[in-house]
Amino acid sequence: MNPEKNKPNLLGWTCPRPLQNYPTIVMGHGAGGRMMADLIEHLFAPAFDNEWLDQMGDSTVIDPSAFSSQQLAFTTDSFVVSPLFFPGGNIGELAVYGTVNDLAMRGARPLFLSAGFILEEGLPMETLGGIVTAMAQACKKAGVKIATGDTKVVQKGHGDGIYINTSGIGIIPAGLDIGPRNARPGDAVLVSGTMGDHGIAIMSVREGLTFQTEIQSDTAPLYRLVEAMMAVPGGHAGPPIHCLRDATRGGLSAVLNELAGASKVGIEFDERKVPLRPEVNAACEMLGLDPFYVANEGKLVAIVPGEVAEQLLATMRAHEYGKDAAIIGKVVAEHPSLVTAKTSIGGMRVVDVPAGELLPRIC
Numbered sequence: 001m002n003p004e005k006n007k008p009n010l011l012g013w014t015c016p017r018p019l020q021n022y023p024t025i026v027m028g029h030g031a032g033g034r035m036m037a038d039l040i041e042h043l044f045a046p047a048f049d050n051e052w053l054d055q056m057g058d059s060t061v062i063d064p065s066a067f068s069s070q071q072l073a074f075t076t077d078s079f080v081v082s083p084l085f086f087p088g089g090n091i092g093e094l095a096v097y098g099t100v101n102d103l104a105m106r107g108a109r110p111l112f113l114s115a116g117f118i119l120e121e122g123l124p125m126e127t128l129g130g131i132v133t134a135m136a137q138a139c140k141k142a143g144v145k146i147a148t149g150d151t152k153v154v155q156k157g158h159g160d161g162i163y164i165n166t167s168g169i170g171i172i173p174a175g176l177d178i179g180p181r182n183a184r185p186g187d188a189v190l191v192s193g194t195m196g197d198h199g200i201a202i203m204s205v206r207e208g209l210t211f212q213t214e215i216q217s218d219t220a221p222l223y224r225l226v227e228a229m230m231a232v233p234g235g236h237a238g239p240p241i242h243c244l245r246d247a248t249r250g251g252l253s254a255v256l257n258e259l260a261g262a263s264k265v266g267i268e269f270d271e272r273k274v275p276l277r278p279e280v281n282a283a284c285e286m287l288g289l290d291p292f293y294v295a296n297e298g299k300l301v302a303i304v305p306g307e308v309a310e311q312l313l314a315t316m317r318a319h320e321y322g323k324d325a326a327i328i329g330k331v332v333a334e335h336p337s338l339v340t341a342k343t344s345i346g347g348m349r350v351v352d353v354p355a356g357e358l359l360p361r362i363c
Helices: 034-047 091-104 125-142 197-207 223-230 251-263 278-287 306-317
Strands: 071-079 109-120 145-154 162-172 188-191 243-246 266-270 300-304 326-332 339-342 348-350
Touching (some): 071 091, 091 125, 091 223, 109 125, 109 223, 125 145, 197 278, 223 300, 223 306, 251 266, 300 306
Parallel strands (some): 109 145
Antiparallel strands (some): 109 162, 243 300, 266 326
Protein backbone atom coordinates (compact mmCIF):
# COMPACT_ATOMS: atom_id res chain seq x y z
CA MET A 1 0.00 0.00 0.00
CA ASN A 2 1.32 3.44 -0.89
CA PRO A 3 0.93 5.68 2.19
CA GLU A 4 0.89 8.79 -0.02
CA LYS A 5 -2.45 7.65 -1.48
CA ASN A 6 -4.05 7.68 1.95
CA LYS A 7 -3.24 11.28 2.78
CA PRO A 8 -6.23 13.64 2.59
CA ASN A 9 -6.35 15.74 -0.55
CA LEU A 10 -7.01 19.26 0.70
CA LEU A 11 -5.93 21.14 -2.41
CA GLY A 12 -9.51 22.06 -3.29
CA TRP A 13 -10.14 23.94 -0.06
CA THR A 14 -8.59 27.36 0.58
CA CYS A 15 -8.61 28.48 4.19
CA PRO A 16 -10.21 31.98 4.40
CA ARG A 17 -8.21 34.78 6.05
CA PRO A 18 -9.94 34.72 9.49
CA LEU A 19 -9.25 30.98 9.76
CA GLN A 20 -5.67 31.25 8.49
CA ASN A 21 -4.86 33.12 11.69
CA TYR A 22 -5.52 29.83 13.51
CA PRO A 23 -3.95 26.89 11.66
CA THR A 24 -5.41 24.49 14.26
CA ILE A 25 -8.62 24.32 16.25
CA VAL A 26 -8.42 26.11 19.61
CA MET A 27 -10.88 26.18 22.50
CA GLY A 28 -12.20 29.55 21.34
CA HIS A 29 -13.66 27.95 18.22
CA GLY A 30 -16.31 26.36 20.42
CA ALA A 31 -16.88 29.20 22.87
CA GLY A 32 -19.70 30.99 21.06
CA GLY A 33 -17.78 34.19 20.33
CA ARG A 34 -16.14 35.76 17.28
CA MET A 35 -13.84 32.79 16.59
CA MET A 36 -16.77 30.39 16.50
CA ALA A 37 -18.73 32.81 14.31
CA ASP A 38 -15.80 32.95 11.88
CA LEU A 39 -15.64 29.14 11.74
CA ILE A 40 -19.34 28.95 10.93
CA GLU A 41 -19.31 31.89 8.51
CA HIS A 42 -16.21 30.95 6.55
CA LEU A 43 -16.28 27.12 6.63
CA PHE A 44 -19.55 25.42 7.57
CA ALA A 45 -22.05 27.88 6.05
CA PRO A 46 -20.43 28.14 2.57
CA ALA A 47 -19.84 24.39 2.35
CA PHE A 48 -23.39 23.39 3.32
CA ASP A 49 -25.20 26.43 1.88
CA ASN A 50 -28.97 25.93 1.45
CA GLU A 51 -32.17 27.83 2.23
CA TRP A 52 -32.86 25.91 5.46
CA LEU A 53 -29.38 26.29 6.96
CA ASP A 54 -29.41 29.96 5.93
CA GLN A 55 -32.14 30.61 8.54
CA MET A 56 -29.33 30.46 11.15
CA GLY A 57 -31.76 30.35 14.07
CA ASP A 58 -31.69 28.19 17.18
CA SER A 59 -33.75 25.74 15.14
CA THR A 60 -34.64 25.40 11.48
CA VAL A 61 -38.29 25.77 10.50
CA ILE A 62 -39.54 23.20 7.98
CA ASP A 63 -43.08 23.36 6.58
CA PRO A 64 -44.66 19.92 7.26
CA SER A 65 -47.56 20.45 4.85
CA ALA A 66 -45.43 19.28 1.92
CA PHE A 67 -45.20 15.83 3.53
CA SER A 68 -48.72 15.52 4.98
CA SER A 69 -49.67 12.44 2.93
CA GLN A 70 -46.46 10.58 3.73
CA GLN A 71 -44.78 9.09 6.76
CA LEU A 72 -41.67 10.65 8.26
CA ALA A 73 -38.59 8.60 9.11
CA PHE A 74 -36.12 9.94 11.68
CA THR A 75 -32.71 8.52 12.62
CA THR A 76 -29.46 9.49 14.29
CA ASP A 77 -25.90 8.14 14.28
CA SER A 78 -22.46 9.11 15.56
CA PHE A 79 -19.12 8.60 13.84
CA VAL A 80 -15.78 8.06 15.58
CA VAL A 81 -13.82 6.21 12.88
CA SER A 82 -10.06 5.92 13.15
CA PRO A 83 -8.21 6.91 11.01
CA LEU A 84 -10.19 9.94 9.86
CA PHE A 85 -9.11 9.36 6.24
CA PHE A 86 -9.01 5.83 4.85
CA PRO A 87 -8.84 4.22 1.38
CA GLY A 88 -12.06 5.10 -0.40
CA GLY A 89 -13.44 7.66 2.05
CA ASN A 90 -13.24 9.68 5.25
CA ILE A 91 -15.27 10.42 8.36
CA GLY A 92 -17.17 13.24 6.62
CA GLU A 93 -18.56 11.09 3.81
CA LEU A 94 -19.25 8.32 6.31
CA ALA A 95 -21.31 10.66 8.50
CA VAL A 96 -23.55 11.56 5.56
CA TYR A 97 -23.88 8.16 3.91
CA GLY A 98 -24.31 6.25 7.15
CA THR A 99 -27.33 8.31 8.16
CA VAL A 100 -29.00 8.56 4.75
CA ASN A 101 -28.62 4.79 4.39
CA ASP A 102 -30.41 4.21 7.71
CA LEU A 103 -33.32 6.20 6.29
CA ALA A 104 -33.21 4.33 2.99
CA MET A 105 -33.50 0.98 4.79
CA ARG A 106 -37.09 1.93 5.67
CA GLY A 107 -37.78 3.04 2.11
CA ALA A 108 -37.46 6.72 3.07
CA ARG A 109 -36.14 9.35 0.68
CA PRO A 110 -33.58 11.37 2.68
CA LEU A 111 -34.33 15.08 2.92
CA PHE A 112 -32.49 16.75 5.78
CA LEU A 113 -29.55 16.13 8.08
CA SER A 114 -28.29 17.79 11.19
CA ALA A 115 -24.54 17.78 11.80
CA GLY A 116 -22.91 18.03 15.22
CA PHE A 117 -19.11 18.39 15.32
CA ILE A 118 -17.03 17.57 18.40
CA LEU A 119 -13.60 19.01 17.58
CA GLU A 120 -10.41 18.39 19.51
CA GLU A 121 -8.15 21.31 20.31
CA GLY A 122 -5.17 21.10 17.94
CA LEU A 123 -7.03 19.59 14.98
CA PRO A 124 -5.43 21.10 11.84
CA MET A 125 -7.79 23.55 10.17
CA GLU A 126 -6.92 22.07 6.77
CA THR A 127 -7.98 18.63 7.96
CA LEU A 128 -11.32 20.01 9.14
CA GLY A 129 -11.70 21.82 5.82
CA GLY A 130 -11.11 18.60 3.90
CA ILE A 131 -13.68 16.73 5.99
CA VAL A 132 -16.31 19.44 5.64
CA THR A 133 -15.71 19.67 1.87
CA ALA A 134 -16.13 15.89 1.58
CA MET A 135 -19.37 16.09 3.58
CA ALA A 136 -20.73 18.79 1.28
CA GLN A 137 -19.92 16.70 -1.80
CA ALA A 138 -21.49 13.63 -0.19
CA CYS A 139 -24.68 15.60 0.53
CA LYS A 140 -24.97 16.55 -3.14
CA LYS A 141 -24.42 12.95 -4.18
CA ALA A 142 -27.03 11.70 -1.72
CA GLY A 143 -29.54 14.43 -2.54
CA VAL A 144 -29.80 15.64 1.07
CA LYS A 145 -29.42 19.02 2.80
CA ILE A 146 -27.75 19.82 6.12
CA ALA A 147 -30.41 22.00 7.71
CA THR A 148 -28.92 22.62 11.15
CA GLY A 149 -25.73 21.96 13.06
CA ASP A 150 -23.63 22.48 16.16
CA THR A 151 -19.94 22.75 17.04
CA LYS A 152 -18.17 21.98 20.31
CA VAL A 153 -14.45 21.95 21.10
CA VAL A 154 -12.85 19.70 23.73
CA GLN A 155 -9.38 19.96 25.22
CA LYS A 156 -6.43 18.31 23.50
CA GLY A 157 -6.28 14.62 24.33
CA HIS A 158 -10.04 14.30 24.85
CA GLY A 159 -11.45 13.98 21.33
CA ASP A 160 -9.18 12.06 18.91
CA GLY A 161 -9.40 14.81 16.29
CA ILE A 162 -13.07 14.94 15.43
CA TYR A 163 -16.31 13.13 16.19
CA ILE A 164 -19.45 13.78 14.12
CA ASN A 165 -23.10 13.17 14.93
CA THR A 166 -25.69 13.32 12.16
CA SER A 167 -29.45 12.96 12.45
CA GLY A 168 -31.66 12.55 9.41
CA ILE A 169 -35.26 13.06 8.32
CA GLY A 170 -36.79 11.37 5.28
CA ILE A 171 -40.22 10.67 3.82
CA ILE A 172 -41.76 7.25 3.26
CA PRO A 173 -44.46 6.83 0.57
CA ALA A 174 -47.90 6.32 2.04
CA GLY A 175 -48.69 2.67 2.70
CA LEU A 176 -45.11 1.43 2.37
CA ASP A 177 -44.02 -0.93 5.15
CA ILE A 178 -40.41 -2.14 4.97
CA GLY A 179 -39.37 -3.35 8.39
CA PRO A 180 -37.40 -5.96 10.34
CA ARG A 181 -40.50 -7.96 11.35
CA ASN A 182 -41.75 -8.61 7.82
CA ALA A 183 -39.65 -11.63 6.76
CA ARG A 184 -41.74 -14.68 5.83
CA PRO A 185 -40.89 -18.34 5.06
CA GLY A 186 -40.29 -18.66 1.32
CA ASP A 187 -38.63 -15.24 1.05
CA ALA A 188 -35.23 -14.91 -0.61
CA VAL A 189 -32.17 -13.24 0.92
CA LEU A 190 -30.15 -10.91 -1.33
CA VAL A 191 -27.03 -8.82 -0.80
CA SER A 192 -26.15 -5.84 -2.97
CA GLY A 193 -22.46 -6.66 -3.33
CA THR A 194 -19.22 -7.85 -1.78
CA MET A 195 -19.07 -8.19 1.98
CA GLY A 196 -16.45 -6.88 4.43
CA ASP A 197 -14.89 -4.17 2.26
CA HIS A 198 -15.10 -1.24 4.69
CA GLY A 199 -13.88 -3.07 7.78
CA ILE A 200 -10.88 -4.54 6.00
CA ALA A 201 -10.03 -1.17 4.36
CA ILE A 202 -9.83 0.31 7.87
CA MET A 203 -7.81 -2.62 9.19
CA SER A 204 -5.39 -2.54 6.26
CA VAL A 205 -4.41 1.02 7.23
CA ARG A 206 -4.18 0.29 10.95
CA GLU A 207 -2.12 -2.87 10.52
CA GLY A 208 -0.04 -1.69 7.55
CA LEU A 209 -1.20 -4.58 5.36
CA THR A 210 -0.29 -4.47 1.67
CA PHE A 211 -1.99 -6.25 -1.22
CA GLN A 212 -1.57 -6.26 -4.98
CA THR A 213 -4.83 -4.29 -5.18
CA GLU A 214 -5.56 -1.66 -2.52
CA ILE A 215 -8.69 -2.49 -0.54
CA GLN A 216 -11.14 0.40 -0.76
CA SER A 217 -14.03 1.20 1.55
CA ASP A 218 -17.42 0.69 -0.07
CA THR A 219 -19.00 3.76 1.57
CA ALA A 220 -21.86 4.95 -0.66
CA PRO A 221 -25.41 6.39 -0.56
CA LEU A 222 -27.96 3.63 -1.17
CA TYR A 223 -31.32 5.37 -1.58
CA ARG A 224 -31.28 5.41 -5.39
CA LEU A 225 -30.64 1.67 -5.40
CA VAL A 226 -33.52 1.14 -2.97
CA GLU A 227 -35.73 3.40 -5.09
CA ALA A 228 -35.05 1.25 -8.15
CA MET A 229 -35.80 -1.90 -6.15
CA MET A 230 -39.10 -0.49 -4.86
CA ALA A 231 -40.20 0.15 -8.45
CA VAL A 232 -40.21 -3.60 -9.20
CA PRO A 233 -43.78 -4.98 -9.12
CA GLY A 234 -44.48 -6.98 -5.95
CA GLY A 235 -45.22 -10.65 -5.54
CA HIS A 236 -48.65 -12.10 -4.82
CA ALA A 237 -48.20 -11.34 -1.11
CA GLY A 238 -47.68 -7.60 -1.51
CA PRO A 239 -44.72 -5.21 -1.96
CA PRO A 240 -41.42 -6.29 -3.60
CA ILE A 241 -39.34 -5.77 -0.43
CA HIS A 242 -40.11 -7.08 3.04
CA CYS A 243 -36.92 -6.14 4.94
CA LEU A 244 -33.86 -4.01 4.29
CA ARG A 245 -30.76 -3.51 6.43
CA ASP A 246 -27.36 -2.03 5.72
CA ALA A 247 -24.64 -4.44 6.78
CA THR A 248 -22.54 -2.14 8.98
CA ARG A 249 -21.22 -3.09 12.43
CA GLY A 250 -21.34 -6.87 12.88
CA GLY A 251 -21.56 -7.35 9.11
CA LEU A 252 -23.80 -9.86 7.36
CA SER A 253 -24.10 -12.17 10.37
CA ALA A 254 -25.42 -9.45 12.70
CA VAL A 255 -27.99 -8.28 10.14
CA LEU A 256 -29.34 -11.76 9.42
CA ASN A 257 -29.57 -12.58 13.12
CA GLU A 258 -31.42 -9.34 13.85
CA LEU A 259 -33.92 -9.99 11.06
CA ALA A 260 -34.42 -13.64 12.01
CA GLY A 261 -35.02 -12.66 15.62
CA ALA A 262 -37.39 -9.79 14.84
CA SER A 263 -39.48 -11.86 12.39
CA LYS A 264 -39.29 -15.12 14.40
CA VAL A 265 -38.12 -17.08 11.35
CA GLY A 266 -35.07 -19.09 10.38
CA ILE A 267 -32.60 -17.90 7.77
CA GLU A 268 -30.29 -20.14 5.76
CA PHE A 269 -27.56 -18.95 3.41
CA ASP A 270 -24.81 -20.52 1.34
CA GLU A 271 -21.33 -19.21 2.12
CA ARG A 272 -20.19 -19.93 -1.44
CA LYS A 273 -22.83 -17.58 -2.84
CA VAL A 274 -21.81 -14.58 -0.75
CA PRO A 275 -19.67 -12.24 -2.93
CA LEU A 276 -16.22 -11.55 -1.45
CA ARG A 277 -13.29 -9.74 -2.96
CA PRO A 278 -10.25 -12.07 -3.07
CA GLU A 279 -8.10 -9.51 -1.27
CA VAL A 280 -10.71 -9.11 1.48
CA ASN A 281 -10.95 -12.87 1.89
CA ALA A 282 -7.14 -13.08 2.03
CA ALA A 283 -6.96 -10.33 4.66
CA CYS A 284 -9.59 -12.07 6.77
CA GLU A 285 -7.62 -15.31 6.64
CA MET A 286 -4.43 -13.45 7.58
CA LEU A 287 -6.11 -11.70 10.53
CA GLY A 288 -8.17 -14.69 11.66
CA LEU A 289 -11.48 -12.93 10.96
CA ASP A 290 -14.75 -14.34 9.67
CA PRO A 291 -15.68 -12.11 6.67
CA PHE A 292 -19.38 -12.45 7.49
CA TYR A 293 -18.77 -10.50 10.71
CA VAL A 294 -16.87 -7.63 9.04
CA ALA A 295 -18.60 -4.31 8.38
CA ASN A 296 -19.63 -2.61 5.16
CA GLU A 297 -20.75 0.99 4.69
CA GLY A 298 -22.30 0.81 1.23
CA LYS A 299 -24.02 -2.59 1.02
CA LEU A 300 -27.50 -3.74 1.94
CA VAL A 301 -29.24 -7.00 2.76
CA ALA A 302 -32.74 -7.44 1.34
CA ILE A 303 -35.39 -10.03 2.20
CA VAL A 304 -37.93 -10.23 -0.60
CA PRO A 305 -40.74 -12.51 -1.81
CA GLY A 306 -39.20 -15.53 -3.52
CA GLU A 307 -41.19 -15.03 -6.70
CA VAL A 308 -39.67 -11.60 -7.39
CA ALA A 309 -36.11 -12.38 -6.30
CA GLU A 310 -34.67 -12.88 -9.79
CA GLN A 311 -36.31 -9.73 -11.12
CA LEU A 312 -35.01 -7.72 -8.17
CA LEU A 313 -31.56 -9.21 -8.64
CA ALA A 314 -31.50 -8.04 -12.27
CA THR A 315 -32.61 -4.55 -11.17
CA MET A 316 -29.89 -4.39 -8.53
CA ARG A 317 -27.17 -5.55 -10.90
CA ALA A 318 -28.12 -2.81 -13.36
CA HIS A 319 -27.40 -0.17 -10.69
CA GLU A 320 -24.00 1.35 -9.86
CA TYR A 321 -24.18 0.17 -6.25
CA GLY A 322 -25.62 -3.27 -6.94
CA LYS A 323 -23.55 -4.65 -9.80
CA ASP A 324 -22.19 -7.50 -7.64
CA ALA A 325 -25.55 -8.36 -6.08
CA ALA A 326 -26.37 -12.00 -5.37
CA ILE A 327 -29.12 -14.23 -3.99
CA ILE A 328 -27.43 -15.95 -1.06
CA GLY A 329 -30.18 -17.76 0.84
CA LYS A 330 -33.77 -18.11 1.97
CA VAL A 331 -36.14 -17.65 4.89
CA VAL A 332 -37.51 -20.84 6.44
CA ALA A 333 -40.06 -21.76 9.09
CA GLU A 334 -37.63 -24.15 10.79
CA HIS A 335 -35.28 -23.08 13.62
CA PRO A 336 -36.93 -19.67 14.24
CA SER A 337 -34.58 -16.83 15.23
CA LEU A 338 -31.57 -18.90 14.13
CA VAL A 339 -29.22 -18.31 11.18
CA THR A 340 -27.38 -21.19 9.57
CA ALA A 341 -24.83 -21.31 6.76
CA LYS A 342 -23.94 -24.03 4.28
CA THR A 343 -20.16 -24.21 4.31
CA SER A 344 -17.76 -24.58 1.39
CA ILE A 345 -17.35 -28.30 2.19
CA GLY A 346 -21.11 -28.93 2.26
CA GLY A 347 -21.71 -28.94 6.02
CA MET A 348 -23.95 -26.64 8.05
CA ARG A 349 -22.97 -24.28 10.84
CA VAL A 350 -24.80 -21.89 13.11
CA VAL A 351 -23.93 -18.24 12.47
CA ASP A 352 -24.43 -16.47 15.77
CA VAL A 353 -24.47 -12.80 16.72
CA PRO A 354 -20.93 -11.53 17.36
CA ALA A 355 -20.22 -11.34 21.10
CA GLY A 356 -18.53 -7.95 20.74
CA GLU A 357 -17.13 -5.60 18.14
CA LEU A 358 -14.43 -7.38 16.14
CA LEU A 359 -13.13 -4.14 14.62
CA PRO A 360 -13.72 -1.14 16.90
CA ARG A 361 -13.85 2.42 15.58
CA ILE A 362 -14.80 1.48 12.02
CA CYS A 363 -17.60 4.06 11.72
